[in-house]
Amino acid sequence: MEKTLKKHSLAHPKEEKDEYEICEMKDHLCIHTKEKPQVCGVSGKQFNQRSSLKPHLRAHTKEKSYVCEVCAKAFTERGNLTVHLRIHRNEKPYVCEVCSKAFTQLYHLKTHLRIHTKEKPYVCEVCAKPFSERGSLTVHLRIHRNEKPYVCEVCSKAFTQLCHLKTHLRTHTEEKPYVCEVCCKAFTVKDHLAGHLRTHTKEKPYVCEVCGKAFTERGSLAKHLRTHTKEKPYVCEVCSKAFTHLCNLKKHLRTHTKEKPYVCEVCGKAFAERGNMVRHLLTHTKENPFRVMYAEKHSLKYGI
Numbered sequence: 001m002e003k004t005l006k007k008h009s010l011a012h013p014k015e016e017k018d019e020y021e022i023c024e025m026k027d028h029l030c031i032h033t034k035e036k037p038q039v040c041g042v043s044g045k046q047f048n049q050r051s052s053l054k055p056h057l058r059a060h061t062k063e064k065s066y067v068c069e070v071c072a073k074a075f076t077e078r079g080n081l082t083v084h085l086r087i088h089r090n091e092k093p094y095v096c097e098v099c100s101k102a103f104t105q106l107y108h109l110k111t112h113l114r115i116h117t118k119e120k121p122y123v124c125e126v127c128a129k130p131f132s133e134r135g136s137l138t139v140h141l142r143i144h145r146n147e148k149p150y151v152c153e154v155c156s157k158a159f160t161q162l163c164h165l166k167t168h169l170r171t172h173t174e175e176k177p178y179v180c181e182v183c184c185k186a187f188t189v190k191d192h193l194a195g196h197l198r199t200h201t202k203e204k205p206y207v208c209e210v211c212g213k214a215f216t217e218r219g220s221l222a223k224h225l226r227t228h229t230k231e232k233p234y235v236c237e238v239c240s241k242a243f244t245h246l247c248n249l250k251k252h253l254r255t256h257t258k259e260k261p262y263v264c265e266v267c268g269k270a271f272a273e274r275g276n277m278v279r280h281l282l283t284h285t286k287e288n289p290f291r292v293m294y295a296e297k298h299s300l301k302y303g304i
Contacts, residue, residue, distance in 0.1 A: 191217075 036046035038053040042060045047053045055077045058064070064074035066081040070088045075081045083105055086092070092102030094109040098116045103109045111133055114120065120130035122137040126144045131137045139161055142148070148158030150165040154172045159165045167189055170176070176186035178193035182200045187193045195217040198204065204214035206221040210228045215221045223245060226232070232242035234249040238256045243249045251273055254260070260270035262277035266284045271277040 034048070036048045038047040038050055039045070040047075040053060040056055040060075042057075045056060047056065058076035064076050066075045066078050067073070068075075068081060068084055068088075070085070073084065075084065086104040092104050094103045094106050095101070096103075096109060096112055096116075098113070101112060103112065114132040120132050122131040122134050123129070124131075124137060124140055124144075126141070129140065131140065142160040148160050150159045150162050151157070152159075152165060152168055152172075154169070157168060159168065170188040176188050178187040178190050179185070180187075180193060180196055180200075182197070185196060187196065198216035204216050206215040206218050207213070208215075208221060208224055208228075210225070213224060215224065226244040232244050234243040234246050235241070236243075236249060236252055236256075238253070241252060243252065254272040260272050262271045262274050263269070264271075264277060264280055264284075266281070269280060271280065
C-alpha cells in the first residue's frame with residue numbers, strides 16, 4: 001500500500017501534500033462500503049477502485065501491455081502474465097492437501113477440491129442439474145437453448161462445445177493422434193484411448209452401486225444404470241417411442257426414414273442394421289471360401 005501511495009502522490013501537486021492520501025483512502029473505503037463509483041464508459045460496468053477499472057478498459061481497447069519474454073504471448077493484466085510464466089517455469093504452487101495434485105492457479109485448485117467435497121454450487125435453473133464449475137453450467141445451458149455455436153466447415157454439423165467440434169473434424173481428416181503403447185491401436189479421442197488401455201490392464205474403476213458390476217468406462221456404467229432406473233432418455237420425434245440407448249434410437253429412426261446404409265459388397269443388397277448385413281454375408285460363403293473369412297472378420301469386429 002505504501003508503494004502505491006508514493007506512486008499516486010506524483011499525480012498531485014506538491015502543495016497538495018496530503019490530498020493524495022485522502023484520495024487513496026476514499027478509494028480504499030469503497031471496499032468496505034461496497035460503493036462502486038468507478039464506471040466503465042463503454043459497458044457501464046461498475047468498480048469500487050480505479051485500479052480495477054483500468055484493466056477492464058483494456059478489454060475494450062484490446063491493449064495488451066504485458067508480454068511474455070519467452071513466447072511473446074501478450075496479456076491485458078500483469079497478474080495474468082505472472083500466472084502464465086508459471087507454465088514456462090513449471091511452477092505449481094497450489095497443492096491439493098487430499099491427493100497432492102498441484103496447480104498453477106488457486107482457482108484451479110479450488111475447482112479441483114470439489115472432486116473431493118462433491119460440492120456442486122452451480123445449478124441449472126431449467127432442470128436443476130448441479131455442476132462443480134460455472135463453465136460446465138454455461139455449456140449445459142446451451143442444450144436447453146438449443147445453441148450450437150461451433151459449426152464444422154466441411155459438413156455444417158454444429159456442436160455445443162469447441163472440443164466436440166475438434167474431435168468431429170478428425171472424422172474428416174481421419175487423424176488419430178492417441179496411440180496405445182501396448183498394441184499401437186490409434187484413437188481420435190483421448191478418453192477412448194484411456195478406456196482401451198483398461199482392456200490391457202483389466203482395470204474396471206466404474207462400479208455400479210446397485211449390483212456391483214464393474215466397467216472399464218464411465219459411459220458404459222451410465223448405460224448400465226438405466227437397466228436399474230428404467231430410464232429411457234432417447235425419444236423418437238416421429239412416434240414418441242423411447243429408448244435407453246442412443247444407438248437403438250438411431251436404428252429405430254431408419255424404420256421411418258427407410259434408410260439402409262449397410263450394403264453387401266458381394267451382391268449390393270442394402271440393410272438398415274449392420275448386424276443384418278453381416279449375417280447376410282454368410283449366405284455367400286458357400287460360393288467362395290474367402291467370403292467366409294470376410295464374414296467371420298466382421299462378426300468378430302461387431303460382436304455378431
